[in-house]
Amino acid sequence: MVDEDLDRFSRAELITEVRRLRRGIREHRDSSGHDLCWHHPQLWGLLPEPLDPEIAVPPWPKFLRGCVKYRESLDRQRPGAPIADVEFDR
Numbered sequence: 001m002v003d004e005d006l007d008r009f010s011r012a013e014l015i016t017e018v019r020r021l022r023r024g025i026r027e028h029r030d031s032s033g034h035d036l037c038w039h040h041p042q043l044w045g046l047l048p049e050p051l052d053p054e055i056a057v058p059p060w061p062k063f064l065r066g067c068v069k070y071r072e073s074l075d076r077q078r079p080g081a082p083i084a085d086v087e088f089d090r
Contacts (some may be wrong), residue, residue, distance in 0.1 A: 005048055021046055033084040049050065 009017065024046040044051055057063065073083065 002049070033086060034088045035069070 006014065006017075025042055028040060028043045039055070041051055058066065
């Protein structure tokens with residue numbers, strides 16, 4: 001069963017774990033610009049089960065259509081969000 005390790009945590013350990021998870025979620029939530037589009041193994045690494053290093057990615061045309069849909073969803077959900085007009089530099 002997933003998360004059965006939590007049954008063995010003390011109250012203090014559970015509080016520490018909740019704070020750790022909240023810190024990671026906030027870090028992801030507070031990202032902006034191109035950081036929103038990236039693979040986030042550090043966020044997934046907050047879970048106790050190991051990451052599967054193999055990921056499947058769509059072909060370029062489908063990938064780019066997904067990026068456009070994601071950006072369009074931001075326009076609908078956050079129409080007044082500031083624009084970060086910067087080039088990707090990684």
